[in-house]
C-alpha cells in the first residue's frame with residue numbers, strides 16, 4: 001500500500017543510521033550512502049504516520065483515507081510503499097505527531113517491561129532517565145509497584161520525572177552516581193539497570209547492582225564502550241544482556257504481536273508519557289531539524305512534518 005506521510009520523529013537510532021553506526025547497516029550490510037541515487041542509496045527514518053493513499057490490486061489492509069502509523073526504513077520522504085503488516089491504524093483522537101512515534105519507543109518500553117523480572121518494591125535504575133523510552137518504562141513500572149531511579153543531568157528533568165512517581169537522581173558525573181544511589185531509601189538494593197548510555201555512566205550503573213542483579217543494555221548514547229570487570233560477573237553474579245527491538249520483533253508469533261500491538265495502542269490512547277513534541281520542522285528543513293535533535297536538554301521529540 002502507499003502511505004502519504006505527514007509526520008516522522010528524529011530518534012537516536014536515526015542519528016546512528018545516518019552516521020553508518022546503526023545495527024545491521026553498521027555490522028552486516030554495506031553502509032548506506034546518502035545523497036547520490038544508485039546502488040547503496042538510502043533514505044533515513046524508521047517510523048512515521050500518515051494517510052493510506054492507495055492499495056495495490058489484491059492488497060488487503062486499511063482503506064484509503066485511514067490514518068496509520070508506519071514502521072519501515074525510509075520514512076523521511078513524502079510517501080512510502082509498504083506491506084500492510086507495516087502499518088497500524090490509529091485510534092481517533094491520537095494526533096499524527098504522537099502516532100508517528102508509536103512503532104519504536106512504545107513497543108520497546110512494553111517489551112523491556114517483559115524483561116524486568118522484579119517484584120513490587122524492588123529497584124530499577126535507568127540511565128538517560130528523561131528519555132522518551134525511560135518515561136514510558138517509569139509509567140509502566142510504577143503501575144507494577146517498582147521503585148524507579150532515573151538518572152538525569154538536569155534538575156528540571158528530575159522534577160518532571162518525580163511527577164511520574166519516580167525518585168530521580170540528578171548527577172553531574174558518573175563518579176557521583178554510586179553516592180546518589182546510596183543516598184536513597186533501600187540503597188544498595190538495585191535489582192536491575194536499564195542502560196541506554198554505556199561508557200563511564202553505564203559502568204557506574206552496573207556497579208550499583210546488588211549481587212545477582214541484571215544489567216540490560218539497549219542504547220549507546222555516550223558513544224563509548226562499557227568496561228565490565230570479571231569480578232562483577234564471577235563473584236557478584238551480575239548478568240549482562242542486550243535488547244534490540246528488531247531482533248525481538250522477529251521472534252514474536254502472530255498472536256503475540258497482535259496482543260502487544262493492542263497493548264501499545266491502548267497505552268497511547270490512555271496518554272502514555274514520552275510522546276511529547278518539542279519542535280516541528282518541515283521535511284525540507286531536515287538539516288536544521290537534525291541540528292536541534294542533537295542538542296542536549298530537549299523536552300520532547302523533534303518531528304519532521306509535511
Ligand SMILES: NC(=O)c1ccc[n+]([C@@H]2O[C@H](COP(=O)([O-])OP(=O)(O)OC[C@H]3O[C@@H](n4cnc5c(N)ncnc54)[C@H](OP(=O)(O)O)[C@@H]3O)[C@@H](O)[C@H]2O)c1
Nearest residue numbers: 012128130131132133196218219221222243244245296297
Ligand atoms: N535497543 C532498541 O531496540 C531501542 C529502541 C528504542 C530506543 N532505543 C534507545 O533508547 C535510548 C533512548 O531513546 P529515546 O528516543 O527515548 O531518546 P530521547 O527521547 O531522544 O532522549 C534522549 C535522552 O538521553 C539523554 N542523553 C543523551 N546523551 C546522553 C549521555 N551521553 N549521557 C547521559 N544522558 C544522555 C538526553 O539527556 P539530556 O536531555 O540531558 O540531553 C535525553 O534525555 C536511545 O539510546 C535509543 O537508541 C533502543
